[in-house]
Amino acid sequence: MARIAIDMDGVMADTTQQYINWYAERYGVQVDKATLYGQPETSGFPHGKEVxxxxxYEPGFFRTKPVIKDSQEVIKALYDKHEVFIVSAAMEFPNSLPEKLEWLEEFYPFIGWQNIVFCGSKTIVQADYMIDDHVKNLQPFKGEALMFTAPHNVNITDFKRVNSWEEVGALLL
Amino acid sequence: MARIAIDMDGVMADTTQQYINWYAERYGVQVDKATLYGQPETSGFPHGKEVxxxxxYEPGFFRTKPVIKDSQEVIKALYDKHEVFIVSAAMEFPNSLPEKLEWLEEFYPFIGWQNIVFCGSKTIVQADYMIDDHVKNLQPFKGEALMFTAPHNVNITDFKRVNSWEEVGALLL
Incomplete structure (x- = not known):
């Protein structure tokens, strides 16, 4: 049994798709996800990053994020076999805390409150594996870092990469 | 420089005093803190534990807890000298999350969001020192466990004990 720390945004929740959805609804322009590959997060839209x-910071953004394909089934299987912690760097956006808890409860009801961590820096987390889409979280990690592919990280080659939850399952189940 | 994980309830926030205050306001009976020593948390009041x-679960309970003596000054000094993380097992009470963040911001404004962790189980926390008032958090900790004296834990002898923030300062500053 291994301890696995799993990130939320960009790993369980499709943050990029949510940006695209909200942008389309707000500004009437459907941005093609493929055009965002290799660009920093929140870049690549007709409007600037600040928009x-x-x-x-808007109510509902975190609560309504689409679930990433196969994450529910694979995380359930990981949860049954390993010690799984959901570790989200949520403190930067205090309004996201209750939304993230409700989102987890809706889509991953099997995850207990004991296994949820909302933090700022993830340097304090001790685990065997960390599945995350950000260099800043994976870099200081002492265990085995697994970079979950997201549009913003496709050009990074410093970490072992998992491209889908199917690949995570093949590795850890 | 050491990494120090500091608990909130019973260590920074005087939870026992808050129980006494709320009980006095609600039921008109001022319980003497001394009578609660050695009893399980929430026991020792004329009404039962469930009350x-x-x-x-009530709004405001976590937001208005009294600050424990000297904690602001000593934690500020620790923060300047060491790597300090505030680690609170807050997930059991989701309504406490925003209240706890606001409380920290009011009374410990020097603590950055990067250094705050809200979790369930604290087994995932890696640090050199853990200052906590509960056996369940200190027991599995791999670093040096420091039991912060609270009425409910006075009879426990399994851990090195700190009776006040003055004592914490003498040990770690």
Whole structure:
């Protein structure tokens, strides 16, 4: 049994798709996800980063994020076999805390409150595996870092990469 | 420089005093703190545990807890010298999350969001020192466990004990 720390945004929740959805609804322009590959998060939209980043402070943004494909089934199986912690750097956006808890309860009802961590820096987290889409979280991690592919990280080559939850399952189940 | 994980309830926030205050306001009986020593948390009031425990679910309970003596000054000094994380097992009470953040911001404004952790189980926390008032948090901790004296834990002898923030300062500053 291993301890696995799983990130939420960009790993369980499709943050990029949520930016695209909210942008389309707000400004009437459907941005093609493929055009965002290799660009920093919140870049690549007709409006500047500050507009896209502004969504993060609006009620409902975190509560209604789409679930990433296969994450529910694979995390359930991981949860049954390993010690799974959901570790989200949520403190930067205090309004996201209750929304993230409700979102987890809706889509991953099997996850107990004992296994949820909302933090700022993830340097304090001790686990065997960390599945995350951000260099800043994976870099200081002492265990095995797994970079979950997201549009903003496709050009980073410093970490072992998992491209889907199917790949995570093949590795850890 | 050491990494120090500091608990909130019973260590920074005087939870026992808050129970006494709310009980006095609600039921008109001022319980003497001395009579609660050595009793389980929420026990020792004329009403049963379920009444006292009910306060935990009411708005404002976490937001208005009294600050424990000297904690602001000593934690500020620790923060300047060491790597300090505030680690609170807050997930059991989701309504406490925003209240706890606001409380920290009011009374410990020097603590950055990067250094705050709200979790369930604290087994995932890696640090050199953990200052906590509960056996369940200190027991599995791999670093040096420091039991902060609270009425409910006075008879426990399994851990090195700190009786006040003055004592914490003498040890770690």
């Amino acid at each position: 896209i980043r502004g969504f993060l | 006292i425990r009910g306060f935990l």
